Amino acid sequence: MxxxxxxxxxxxxxxxxxxxxxxxxxxxxxxxxxxxxxxxxxxxxxxxxxxxxxxxxxxxxxxxxxxxxxxxxxxxxxxxxxxxxxxxxxxxxxxxxxxxxxxxxxxxxxxxxxxxxxxxxxxxxxxxxxxxxxxxxxxxxxxxxxxxxxxxxxxxxxxxxxxxxxxxxxxxxxxxxxxxxxxxxxxxxxxxxxxxxxxxxxxxxxxxxxxxxxxxxxxxPAHVDRQPNFLVLTNSKEFYRLPADGSSNLQRLGDAPALGHIVSRAQHLILYPDDKALPAKYIFSKNEGEIQQAAGDIAVEYNGQTPQQRAELVDVHIGAQWTVRVYHNHLLFVCDPTSPATQDVILSGQVAGSVLYPNGYDRAASSTFLITETGTLMEFGCKSRKAFVQAARMTLDQKYKRVQKLGQEVIGLTPDGRLFVINGAHSTPLKTSMDGRIYDLMPSQTFAFFASSTN
Ligand SMILES: [Zn+2]
Known part of the structure; x- marks a missing residue:
């Protein structure tokens, strides 16, 4: 022993x-x-x-x-x-x-x-x-x-x-x-x-x-009383909560410090601002303010880069055991949680759009999806610690900027700022008071214990 x-x-x-x-x-x-x-x-x-x-x-x-x-x-x-x-x-x-x-x-x-x-x-x-x-x-x-x-x-x-x-x-x-x-x-x-x-x-x-x-x-897993919600960011930097129950009733939360793309890191949210002079950092949706700390290895690397280098990064996926940095024409994987070694996969003839989660943002999942600039869906992930990118078997009926799933509800955000409920390859408009002004869409949860003890 x-x-x-x-x-x-x-x-x-x-x-x-x-x-x-x-x-x-x-x-x-x-x-x-x-x-x-x-x-x-x-x-x-x-x-x-x-x-x-x-x-x-x-x-x-x-x-x-x-x-x-x-x-x-x-x-x-x-x-x-x-x-x-x-x-x-x-x-x-x-x-x-x-x-x-x-x-x-x-x-x-x-x-x-x-x-x-x-x-x-x-x-x-x-x-x-x-x-x-x-x-x-x-x-x-x-x-x-x-x-x-x-x-x-x-x-x-x-x-x-x-x-x-x-x-x-x-x-x-x-x-x-x-x-x-x-x-x-x-x-x-x-x-x-x-x-x-x-x-x-x-x-x-x-x-x-x-x-x-x-x-x-x-x-x-420990029992945690929680309520899943979609979190919406508008192009005027306002956060709204959208209940994941088919409702189109947006509830106003706080404000974002900058416009950009928000990446999930388990329960944490990380903002990668559109203004590439600004650093990536943890973000909170209810005007809690900021913490100065680094938001993980990928954000640390990003923050050490020039604005020109930062502009190359399109999206990020953070699973429990693997991560991907999505660049315009390649995906950089870390598939082994015990090693910092990377694997680079070139997107031949394709330009990456964004990461989509039609099956939900699942930290345990071994793959998720990428949509290209032309609207082609690809699946990517790590299998036995080996990176892969392949044609997706799933299809969508229009080009989405984001797709998120909570419970049984799959919601998509189009590049022109509108929401749809997605059912297989069929999309139905979800009309909200912010139609045309929605900039980002992510999953979020509220927890009964913290809501009752801190409010
Ligand atoms: Zn221990």
């Missing part, structure tokens, strides 16, 4: 950034002394106030301080679904130091691993990825609580079902076992529902993160 490590794979890399706990950029000396009492590696930093400098050590201390200082509502009711049982709601710091007494920063780790512990000892090993600005203190704290839970004896299993099928250490059996992924869900859910002083956009991000893990990290 050798030494058994409890690696936690398939971390939902994503949020982060310079969001300091309680709005502070320095940790008071007294706090540093308390932290150093438990983690004596910080002794040399505990003689004075400690100010964050973006270093790995600073980002680690920031997470510990977030764990210590985040305030919650005095009453935290359990959810009626499985998002929040309150099992880990009492004093995270006490829980953490009761299990971990040493933290070691690693120089490198396998792809997707944020931190790990061994099944002996009380040391937590933290990977460089988790200490970059792609993560927030909120994410790091959630990961550290997850690791601490392993010390109680809760190893992971290899997923046999769902979006993470075949990934080692990426699942627990069920959330009610209260293993490490249950801690991940519960910590994000607690932050989203009950933290009293976090930014509304971070709150929304935490809510989405809780649901992503609830949906993807258990063999038996």
């Amino acid at each position: 050798g030494i058994k490590g409890w690696f936690c794979a398939a971390l939902m890399a994503a949020a982060g950034g310079n969001v300091f706990a309680a709005g502070s950029t320095c940790v008071p000396r007294a706090e540093m002394q308390t932290i150093a009492q438990h983690f004596n590696q910080f002794n040399t930093l505990a003689g004075a106030d400690y100010c964050y400098d973006g270093s790995q050590t600073a980002n680690l201390i920031q997470a510990l301080e977030f764990m210590r200082t985040t305030k919650y509502a005095s009453t935290m009711n359990n959810s009626t679904d499985e998002l929040f049982s309150g099992t880990f709601a009492q004093d995270w710091w006490t829980y953490f130091i009761g299990r971990i007494n040493d933290i070691q920063i690693q120089s490198s780790c396998p792809k997707g691993v944020g931190a790990f512990v061994y099944s002996f000892g009380n040391t937590m090993y933290v990977c460089p990825m988790l200490l970059t600005d792609s993560f927030a203190a909120l994410d790091r704290t959630s990961v550290m609580m997850h690791e601490a839970r392993h010390i109680d004896g809760f190893p992971h299993i290899t997923c046999a079902h769902g979006p993470r099928t075949g990934l080692q250490g990426a699942c627990d059996q069920q959330i009610s076992d209260h293993g490490s992924y249950a801690v991940t869900v519960e910590t994000y859910a607690q932050l989203a529902a009950y933290a009293t002083d976090i930014h509304p956009a971070l709150r929304a991000y935490a809510a989405s993160s809780a649901v992503v893990y609830a949906d993807e990290a258990f063999e038996t």
Whole structure:
């Protein structure tokens, strides 16, 4: 057997950034002394106030301080679904130091691993990825609580079902076992529902993160009470909700900071603005504001490019185990979740239009569809970690800019801004008050627990 490590794979890399706990950029000396009492590696930093400098050590201390200082509502009711049982709601710091007494920063780790512990000892090993600005203190704290839970004896299993099928250490059996992924869900859910002083956009991000893990990290998916809706963006940058029940009644939400294409990343939404001088970033539909953190590897790469290079990117698909960057005349796949290796497939004689989801945006699906500039449908995906693009067996009766499916309802958006209900190869107009002015269409969900606890 050798030494058994409890690696936690398939971390939902994503949020982060310079969001300091309680709005502070320095940790008071007294706090540093308390932290150093438990983690004596910080002794040399505990003689004075400690100010964050973006270093790995600073980002680690920031997470510990977030764990210590985040305030919650005095009453935290359990959810009626499985998002929040309150099992880990009492004093995270006490829980953490009761299990971990040493933290070691690693120089490198396998792809997707944020931190790990061994099944002996009380040391937590933290990977460089988790200490970059792609993560927030909120994410790091959630990961550290997850690791601490392993010390109680809760190893992971290899997923046999769902979006993470075949990934080692990426699942627990069920959330009610209260293993490490249950801690991940519960910590994000607690932050989203009950933290009293976090930014509304971070709150929304935490809510989405809780649901992503609830949906993807258990063999038996956790029960989450939710309402699926289409989300509509108009050409005047207004968000509307369109119920997925055949209704044409648009409900006004907030505003987008810029016009562009919105890509789904599990429950998160990422805006790629039409103005190629602007960066791609997470977006929230109810005027929650923004988070500064990077929206995943593809957005990071995009944001590092020139506007001319950015203009080459047409669309993006983000599955649980594979991604595609769709360029005008080729598709760049990452099919192996354990490796950054890419596979490039040229579109011979075709120009890519956009990614369509006539079967719904499904993180577990191994393929989806692409429509070309001339309206030809193609299917693309990863099969046994090998990229493919082939003629689609499905047809549509007109050219669509977007197609999304929620429940049994398939809705298409035409390039001239109108919606249709799609039934097989037959489309029927869905007249709304925004006819001709609809710019983008994506799936979205609202969650009973967060709606009731935060409004
Ligand atoms: Zn784990």
